[in-house]
Amino acid sequence: xxxxxxxxxxxxxxxxxxxxxxxxxxxxxxxxxxxxxxxxxxxxxxxxxxxxxxxxxxxxxxxxxxxxxxxxxxxxxxxxxxxxx
Numbered sequence: 895x896x897x898x899x900x901x902x903x904x905x906x907x908x909x910x911x912x913x914x915x916x917x918x919x920x921x922x923x924x925x926x927x928x929x930x931x932x933x934x935x936x937x938x939x940x941x942x943x944x945x946x947x948x949x950x951x952x953x954x955x956x957x958x959x960x961x962x963x964x965x966x967x968x969x970x971x972x973x974x975x976x977x978x979x
Contacts, residue, residue, distance in 0.1 A: 914977045922969040933960040 902908070934956045936942060941955035 912977075915974075916976070917974045918972070920971050920973070929960070930962050930964060930966055932958060932962040935959045 936954060936956045936959075938952060941957045942952040
């Protein structure tokens with residue numbers, strides 16, 4: 895009990911004291927997959943084409959389909975509080 899401490903002796907106006915502190919970090923891990931690096935892909939009639947121009951065969955091609963974000967990270971919410979009763 896705080897009142898039993900030597901530095902509290904002689905303080906008659908204070909008869910009950912509570913200190914409460916709280917700290918926490920919560921977050922959201924729902925980052926879409928594959929959003930950190932750049933993504934490349936392709937499909938027929940999009941990036942596949944006939945390199946000979948004869949429209950008889952398709953050759954795979956690729957293009958940037960999504961720009962990555964190397965700074966993306968989990969969302970963090972820090973909460974802290976304190977009370978004196």
